[in-house]
Amino acid sequence: MTTASQDTSGQHTPGNAVPGENPRHRSAEEIGRTEAGPRPLPPLGLTRAVPLPDVEEHTLDSGLRVLVAHRPGVPMVELRLRVPFAGDEPEHSAVSELLSSTLLTGTTSRDRVGIDDEMAAVGADLGVSVDPERLQIGGHGLAEGLPDLLSVLADVITSATYPDAEVARERDRLIERISVARSQPRTIAREALQRKRFGDHPITREMPTGDDVAAVTADQIRALHAAALVPRGSILTLVGDIDTAAAIAQVEKALGGWTSDVAARELSPPPAISPGDLQLVHRPGSVQSQLRLSAPALRRHDPRYAALQLANLVFGGYFSSRLMENIREDKGYTYGAHSGVEFVPGGAVLGVETDVASDVTAAALLETRYELGRLTAVPPTEAEVEAARSYAVGSLLISLDSQGGLASSLSALAADGLGIDWLRAHPARLEAVTTEQVAEVALEFFAPSAFTGVVVGDADVIGAGARALGGITGP
Numbered sequence: 001m002t003t004a005s006q007d008t009s010g011q012h013t014p015g016n017a018v019p020g021e022n023p024r025h026r027s028a029e030e031i032g033r034t035e036a037g038p039r040p041l042p043p044l045g046l047t048r049a050v051p052l053p054d055v056e057e058h059t060l061d062s063g064l065r066v067l068v069a070h071r072p073g074v075p076m077v078e079l080r081l082r083v084p085f086a087g088d089e090p091e092h093s094a095v096s097e098l099l100s101s102t103l104l105t106g107t108t109s110r111d112r113v114g115i116d117d118e119m120a121a122v123g124a125d126l127g128v129s130v131d132p133e134r135l136q137i138g139g140h141g142l143a144e145g146l147p148d149l150l151s152v153l154a155d156v157i158t159s160a161t162y163p164d165a166e167v168a169r170e171r172d173r174l175i176e177r178i179s180v181a182r183s184q185p186r187t188i189a190r191e192a193l194q195r196k197r198f199g200d201h202p203i204t205r206e207m208p209t210g211d212d213v214a215a216v217t218a219d220q221i222r223a224l225h226a227a228a229l230v231p232r233g234s235i236l237t238l239v240g241d242i243d244t245a246a247a248i249a250q251v252e253k254a255l256g257g258w259t260s261d262v263a264a265r266e267l268s269p270p271p272a273i274s275p276g277d278l279q280l281v282h283r284p285g286s287v288q289s290q291l292r293l294s295a296p297a298l299r300r301h302d303p304r305y306a307a308l309q310l311a312n313l314v315f316g317g318y319f320s321s322r323l324m325e326n327i328r329e330d331k332g333y334t335y336g337a338h339s340g341v342e343f344v345p346g347g348a349v350l351g352v353e354t355d356v357a358s359d360v361t362a363a364a365l366l367e368t369r370y371e372l373g374r375l376t377a378v379p380p381t382e383a384e385v386e387a388a389r390s391y392a393v394g395s396l397l398i399s400l401d402s403q404g405g406l407a408s409s410l411s412a413l414a415a416d417g418l419g420i421d422w423l424r425a426h427p428a429r430l431e432a433v434t435t436e437q438v439a440e441v442a443l444e445f446f447a448p449s450a451f452t453g454v455v456v457g458d459a460d461v462i463g464a465g466a467r468a469l470g471g472i473t474g475p
């Protein structure tokens with residue numbers, strides 16, 4: 001048993017209990033103060049730069065674009081295959097969701113168990129996800145097992161069979177997951193927001209209905225695979241403790257047989273957001289409301305993007321933002337509020353979101369609009385900009401410090417026509433932004449009149465208060 005420790009002078013060290021005594025624990029405020037006043041915080045140290053590797057790029061004859069980066073440290077490799085996967089057909093969302101759920105359930109030479117066993121043998125795994133813009137296959141494994149990982153990848157994208165029994169099983173599971181998801185307030189709010197800002201554009205079809213999934217057949221999945229899962233226009237990204245030239249040769253050997261005469265289908269740009277009234281969406285019996293506001297933003301390519309990024313952080317992009325200080329710390333309306341930039345084909349949009357109790361919905365909306373207006377009328381101070389800058393640079397470098405983070409960033413940037421040079425230069429761009437430049441983009445992009453959005457909640461409870469604020473339409 002451990003007893004109270006003593007220092008060399010024979011006195012009990014602070015914080016250790018003495019048998020038989022009942023010491024008074026100091027509060028956090030007492031710990032943070034001295035007789036001379038509050039303990040000063042130490043100055044922030046210099047931000048440590050994360051060295052970024054060179055990226056070797058090669059395009060196969062099939063049109064598949066391959067990006068490979070040597071990132072040692074751990075003997076692993078990260079893989080990201082991004083395939084543009086848009087479709088206008090009403091059933092496309094349901095078929096593509098079921099395709100992503102069953103792609104790894106069997107090929108002409110491997111069944112589901114065989115795929116899992118082969119991946120486990122090299123410490124690897126693969127997963128599939130899909131949205132209105134892309135299908136992505138991602139995974140990782142031991143670096144020495146890259147040929148095996150690529151072999152399984154090539155097998156599933158060239159000869160997946162979608163066994164009827166597996167499709168039926170996954171179809172039932174997907175319907176159940178959709179049923180649960182569609183009962184969640186955040187899902188309801190997201191779908192309402194997408195319709196409000198983008199109308200009936202295919203980008204809004206992020207989740208199919210259970211009835212649509214129930215109607216999907218294995219033959220439809222196989223037909224979509226043959227037509228849409230193609231290499232031309234797709235991007236394969238590898239990051240890890242690998243030799244770049246050898247990795248490209250391994251990709252060429254494994255995926256050289258993946259060919260098609262057509263290019264993968266890119267999602268068309270959605271319509272620009274039109275500012276206007278918020279739409280009140282009735283959710284009977286809800287005890288909470290979801291506030292979702294949105295406005296146009298800037299792409300990464302724009303020279304003002306770094307200033308917009310800092311303005312967003314000051315407003316609501318991290319815990320020390322104005323919005324969080326107001327509606328969480330001061331008013332206690334919510335546990336969290338957030339704003340951020342979301343990238344869409346050909347553009348970007350700002351989003352502001354928070355969930356609050358029904359009885360403070362109008363008050364929270366009022367304060368959110370107030371903070372938007374205050375950011376334009378009372379520009380960020382130099383101290384606010386410096387704090388946001390430190391957070392932006394630090395969080396970017398942390399996100400790139402792992403193989404997986406770098407692989408995901410490279411894949412997303414490549415799809416947007418950017419590369420490793422943009423990442424290398426971005427910390428310097430953030431450092432160069434002036435407080436005046438942040439104020440300029442705040443005035444242009446955070447004006448309350450630039451926004452539209454939705455308020456989801458029980459209209460019988462929140463409707464009168466919300467309508468009294470103006471700028472609200474709906475039941």
